[in-house]
Amino acid sequence: MLFKLSLTGIKSRFKDYLVLFSGLVMAAAIFYMFETLATNHSFIKANSTLALAPFIFQFGSILLAIITFVYILYANSFLLSMRKRDYGLFMMLGAKSGKLGQLIFIETLAIGVLSLLMGVIVGIGLTTLVGQLLIQRLDATALHFSAFYGPALVVTVLFFLVLFIVAALMNQRVLRKTPVLALLKSTAQPAHVQVRPAKTVSQVIFGLVSLAIGYVAMHQIGTLQMLGIAIALVTIVVGTYLVFNSLFTWLLTRLKRHTAFASRGLNNFTLAQLNFRIFDYNRMLALVTLLFALALGAITTGMGFQKNIKLFTESAPYDVVLHDPTASIKQAATKIDIKKQNHYMYKVGANTVYFSRDQFDQQPVYVQKPWRKNQTTTKYQLTYGREMNQQNPLLWQQSLQELLLPRDSQKTIKLVDQATFAQTSGRTQQLTTIVARDFFAELPTIKRVTQLDQRHNKVATSYDMGSTKYDAYQMMNGLLSGFEFMGFFLGVAFLAMLASCLMFKILSGAASDRTRYRMLDKIGTRQRLLRGAIAKEIGVLFLLPGVVGVIHVLFGLQMFTTTGLLPHAYHDLWLPFLIFLVLYSLYYLLTVKLYQNIVLKK
Structure with missing residues (x-):
């Protein structure tokens, strides 16, 4: 039963x-x-x-x-x-x-x-x-x-x-x-709450100050680290609630006193409806705003991460690095549209790898630049052998180690003259570096050549962000493409939740509004005006969280630009914003339709 x-x-x-x-x-x-x-x-x-x-x-x-x-x-x-x-x-x-x-x-x-x-x-x-x-x-x-x-x-x-x-x-x-x-x-229905000017002003000031503190904390996330996230989380949540609890209530009151605006059409009725409910809606609107910011932020950063694959990949100086290539590997490499190709000789000892300094004078090699503040990717510069003695040895040693096979990359690098190199014991091995004219255009061929070299040298697939663009591409593509998918679907899930919460709250009061709209209909109000009033009332409830949520996202992207995760976070924002706006508008239209079906006479 x-x-x-x-x-x-x-x-x-x-x-x-x-x-x-x-x-x-x-x-x-x-x-x-x-x-x-x-x-x-x-x-x-x-x-x-x-x-x-x-x-x-x-x-x-x-x-x-x-x-x-x-x-x-x-x-x-x-x-x-x-x-x-x-x-x-x-x-x-x-x-x-x-x-x-x-x-x-x-x-x-x-x-x-x-x-x-x-x-x-x-x-x-x-x-x-x-x-x-x-x-x-x-x-x-x-x-x-x-x-x-x-x-x-x-x-x-x-x-x-x-x-x-x-x-x-x-x-x-x-x-x-x-x-x-x-x-x-x-x-x-809840009783109308009297607005107290002094309390409202203090809440407006405190709410805006809380939001400002949160935005500054996100901008300074590089300095504050986890403390900045904690500060932003608390202050933005508190500030969002206070803004809805005070500022928008005050704006509605001011609009209602604006005779020219309030007397136009059914604006006075719509403002009265909003003013009557706003105290009951404040918590829900604050929650919807935070969900809106999470949803839009997830979609925006997800798409932004994917767009940065090329940026992080291009930071590596070489497209392909070959080690003692066989005839078949060399033949496969000829199919790459090569812009520049160098060959270096080296010998491997028990704990040391020897290079001839003279060959770097003839064929300069890319060496890391010193790391600078606010730098997002590793920078390289062409360096001659005679210049290496004048540089930090850790930089050129690490740069050469990145070119070697994994089994040799932890050994000490030593530069010697050609005569000493010839007398050094060990088998002479060849290192070939290739730079293509267009890495992404040649990606299928580069992938095949890299895999042939890895199989020839019995090396597992590498994810090191070293001097090979293909390795950097593999790592960043795996990481950022995953974030792209995760961000998009998290955004869709959050959107469904925030729209559901908003629809719940709006539709829960529809039954009690039926009498008011039916009375307006009986005194001769046109259906077009009634539908317009409903669209405006619900539009305000959808618009307010949307505007504040967009502001949260625009300031929140500072966290990603400051930390270097998204150096161009504000580039092409129109696409994720447009996608989200279309989905959000569909929920708005659905809510308006359901509300109209409940309150208007059929």
Whole structure:
């Protein structure tokens, strides 16, 4: 009987539950996808290009789990508030609080299990699509890759089941502690709160100062390190709430007193609606703003990381480095459109590698420049052998070590004259450096030549950020492409959550607004004006978090430019902002349509 009643309750509030359902499905799907890409060790081990995937996607899973936990608790509180009056009526008819607690437990768990099942199905589809795109982007193989991965499924199911059980128990506790009269009056509108100018001004000042401190802390993240993140986290959260609790309330009051604006159309009615609800909306708008900033920031930085692959790759001076190349390797290398090619001879001792200084006078080699403040990548300069004695030996020794095979790269480098080099014992080996005219145009050929050299010298795939552009490309492509995918899908998940929270709050008051809009309709107000008033009212509630969220993101990007993670973080911002704006606008249009269907006469 309780199960049947719970299904009836879900059916009666199907549209409200559908909003929650969509956000939970997206969160479960993306969580499963991250876990599959992060925990499939056989796939990662067979594809060394994906060696950084576990760190990237496990980090994404943890961040998504934290936000999902907050979202589920917040969304369930909305749904519980919508059903409080129904539960109060049940208690008036003689239902026991224990039975009602079981009823709400079943309802919450049923929604959770249904969204979890759908989320896993969607997650398998997403994993198939994203996995193939990631493999293609990272130039890896699909060995041992499977969209259905048991351990990831177990982790996803256990995590979300625990969340839903916790949410159900909390709903039970709230219901049992709420008096029957309070349940019956749960749909009553809050009384209008009088605005106190002195309190409002102090909150405006304190809120703006808190935001300013947070923005400065993000700009100085290179100096403050983890302390800067902690300061920004606290001050921006506090400042965002105070801004909504004071500044926007004050602006609404000022607009209402502006006769020319307020008397135009139904503006006075819309301002009254917003002013009447703004105190009840402040916390929710602050939460939505933070989620908005996280969502837009995740998409923007994800796309920004991917665009920097070329920047970090170009910092390496050589495209290919060959060691004692065979005839077949030399033949393969001739297919590269070579801009510059040098050959160096060296001998390997027990603990020392010998180079002839004279050959560097004829063919200068790239040596690292001293590291400078605010430098993001290693810089190199062509250096002759006679100049090396005048430089820091650590720089040219490290530069030459990067050219050697891994088994020789830890040995001491010693420069000698040609006569001494000829008398030094050991087999003379050849080192060939190649610079292509266009690395990315020649990438397939460079990859083949590099792999031939690695197999010939029995060297595993390298990720060292050394003097080879191909090694740098492999490492940065694996790291930054992973961040691109993680950022985009985290952004989509956060967007679904923030839109759900906003839709919950707006639609929860639609039933009580029906009378007001029907009265306006009866006195002859045109439907076009009524629809316009609804669009403006909901538009303000969507616009305010959007504007503040964009400001948070623009200042937050300073963290990445200051630390050098995104040297050009503000370049081509229009693309991620446009993508996010389109998705956000779709949620706005959907909310307006649902609200109009509830309050307007059909």
